[in-house]
Amino acid sequence: MSFRDESEEQKKPFLHTGSWYRMGSRQSSIMxxxxxxxxxxxxxxxxxxxxxxxxxxxxxxxxxxxxxxxxxxxxxxxxxxxxxxxxxxxxxxxxxxxxxxxxxxxxxxxxxxxxxxxxxxxxxxxxxxxxxxxxxxxxxxxxxxxxxxxxxxxxxxxxxxxxxxxxxxxxxxxxxxxxxxxxxxxxxxxxxxxxxxxxxxxxxxxxxxxxxxxxxxPESPRWLAKMGMTEEFEASLQVLRGFDTDISIEVNEIKRSVASTSKRTTIRFSDLKRKRYWFPLTIGIGLLVLQQLSGINGVFFYSSNIFESAGLSSSNVATLGLGVIQVLATGITTWLVDKAGRKLLLIISSTGMTLSLLLVAIAFYLEDLVSEDSSIFGILSLVGLVALVISFSLGVGAIPWLIMSEILPVNIKGLAGSIATLANWLTSWAITMTANLLLTWSSGGTFTIYTLVSAFTVVFVSLWVPETKGRTLEEIQSSFR
Missing domain, CATH: 1.20.1250.20 (MFS general substrate transporter like domains)
Structure with missing residues (x-):
């Protein structure tokens, strides 16, 4: 039944939204x-x-x-x-x-x-x-x-x-x-x-x-469609697109996408061996793991030490400044991502991270080589750290989560999404726990390892990550078949 064809007097409870919708003649009431x-x-x-x-x-x-x-x-x-x-x-x-x-x-x-x-x-x-x-x-x-x-x-x-x-x-x-x-x-x-x-x-x-x-x-229309709640799905999509918008094309695309999926379908790990599942899952896990293997959380955790080595008297204020820079750079990404595209921003971001980490590594190596104290090495580390945060925020920070949500097919999104998210948090924990030990072993060596990971991220994105800009979720997911 079409959302627009329902009678003026008909009311339906909209499941999972806590709201009521009055159908027909472009009228609706939401709380x-x-x-x-x-x-x-x-x-x-x-x-x-x-x-x-x-x-x-x-x-x-x-x-x-x-x-x-x-x-x-x-x-x-x-x-x-x-x-x-x-x-x-x-x-x-x-x-x-x-x-x-x-x-x-x-x-x-x-x-x-x-x-x-x-x-x-x-x-x-x-x-x-x-x-x-x-x-x-x-x-x-x-x-x-x-x-x-x-x-x-x-x-x-x-x-x-x-x-x-x-x-x-x-x-x-x-x-x-x-x-x-x-x-x-x-x-x-x-x-x-x-x-x-x-x-x-x-x-x-x-x-x-x-x-x-x-x-x-409203609840996600794609989840409602997957669960077979056709009327609720169309009502949700109409609200999200506006009551003056014809949603029939998008409705048909989503219905075709979930046509073979039942809410009772059980997805097993063995199903992930099919290319339409393992390839997007590999991309999603790869991006989320590489995001953390760049050492960003370890760098943030020990940023105050780098600030102190640069001669800054208030590490808390400096850390706040780093947080402000991160917000501003992420805001720029929000503006750019639908214009420049996901893949280009990821390549620029990971390249910038590679160069920034390399600068910090060189600063620490030079500090070890030169016997006399010099604040120039601390300043180089500070410049590298700020550049790292800006580069990370321009793509690697935000886009892996976005791409993961776009490329996973709807019928495995629960299982595959859990695996990808778990991989991200497990890697984050490992980096946070090992960063201090690695820095004690060799600061220059630690940042060299992070540099190599970021360089590999450039290669990974260039070879395997698809561009998803300007494509519907259904088009993206069908491209893996």
């Missing part, structure tokens, strides 16, 4: 006055993206929280350095658990339901940290936060990709990473003014706004 907000399709999609972007802001806040609070937490709770290191790393452990569950949760209860589930442990985790009297509450809170972040890191890019029109999908998809960097910057900024307990309470805000916000946005 009362919300219909006026989403009358235009682009405004509707933007509104949805801004709501779900609260999840990545929470993600970034969790990542940035430990940096400005380390000294206070260690002092107040009398922790050892190793105990605080465990506290910091537990978010990665929780995220790995969340990543394993994210795909299946998202498939069974929808993208919105997944975000609702992710928000709850985040809120509980922040409360546990804010009231912590010993390490047990700190550890429990950090683990819960990580679990929620693991679900968010998969679900938000997928939801944005599935609701966005093809000409806006790149820019809107990049909002995910922009929100993450904004969350990191906010943690750095607020950490300069409030103590660690208050900062933990402030960490609750994104998810407490996200939960009610989810009731005002």
């Amino acid at each position: 009362g006055s919300s219909a006026q907000i989403i009358r235009d399709g682009s405004i509707s999609v933007l509104f949805c993206v801004l709501i779900v972007a609260l999840g990545p802001i929470q993600f970034g806040f969790t990542c940035g929280y430990s940096s400005p609070t380390q000294a206070e937490i260690v002092k107040d709770l009398q922790l050892s350095v190793s105990e605080f290191s465990v506290f910091g790393s537990l978010s990665n452990v929780g995220a790995m658990i969340g990543a394993i569950a994210s795909g299946q949760i998202s498939e069974y209860i929808g993208r919105k339901g997944s975000l609702m589930i992710a928000a709850i442990p985040n809120i509980i985790g922040w409360l546990a940290i804010s009231f912590a009297k010993d390490v047990s509450f700190l550890y429990m809170g950090r683990l819960l936060e990580g679990f929620g972040v693991g679900i968010i890191s998969y679900t938000v890019p997928v939801y944005i990709a599935e609701i966005s029109p093809q000409n806006m999908r790149g820019s809107l998809g990049s909002v995910n990473q922009l929100a993450v960097t904004t969350g990191i910057m906010l943690a750095y900024l607020l950490g300069l003014f409030v103590n660690w307990r208050i900062l933990a309470v402030l960490g609750i805000l994104p998810c407490t706004i996200l939960i009610p916000g989810l009731f005002f946005i």
Whole structure:
């Protein structure tokens, strides 16, 4: 039944949206006055993206929280350095658990339901940290936060990709990473003014706004189509594209894409041996693993040491400056990605990272060779680090998540997305845990390893990553057959 053909008086409950739709004659009511907000399709999609972007802001806040609070937490709770290191790393452990569950949760209860589930442990985790009297509450809170972040890191890019029109999908998809960097910057900024307990309470805000916000946005139309909810699927798509838009062509494309998929279809690991599945999965995993193998998280974790070697008196302020630079560079990516294309930006980004890491490596080698102290080597390291953050933010930071959400076929997206997200978090944990040991062994050698990985990323992208700009999700996924 067409969305436009239903009678004026007919009402249908819109499953998983918490809203009611009145069908016919281009009229709809979404929680009362919300219909006026989403009358235009682009405004509707933007509104949805801004709501779900609260999840990545929470993600970034969790990542940035430990940096400005380390000294206070260690002092107040009398922790050892190793105990605080465990506290910091537990978010990665929780995220790995969340990543394993994210795909299946998202498939069974929808993208919105997944975000609702992710928000709850985040809120509980922040409360546990804010009231912590010993390490047990700190550890429990950090683990819960990580679990929620693991679900968010998969679900938000997928939801944005599935609701966005093809000409806006790149820019809107990049909002995910922009929100993450904004969350990191906010943690750095607020950490300069409030103590660690208050900062933990402030960490609750994104998810407490996200939960009610989810009731005002529609579920992913592609998920609804996959689950066989035809009327709800068409209603959701009509809301997202605007009530004056003819959606019949897009409806038919999506229906053809999911025609062979039943909501009861069980996808097994053995099915991933087929090229239409293993090739996009390999690309998705490859990009997300290489993103972390570049050492970016290790660099961020030890950036204060590099700032101090450059002679900067306030490493916290300098770290905040680095966060601001990252937000600005990611904002540029959001603007460029639908104009320049994903592949070109990835090549430029990974090339810039290679040169930046090489500069830092050379600075450390020269520092070891020259016996006398010189601030010039610290300045070179600082320049290389800033260039690294800018280069990372221009592509490698945001685009792997975007491409992963675009290329995975809808019927394996839950399983394959969980695998790719788990690979990313596992690699992130490994880099964070080994960076300190590697830097102790040889700073120049460490950055040389990261340089080689970034150079390989240039080759990987050039040879295997497809350009997805200007193509529908159905066109992208059918190209792998």
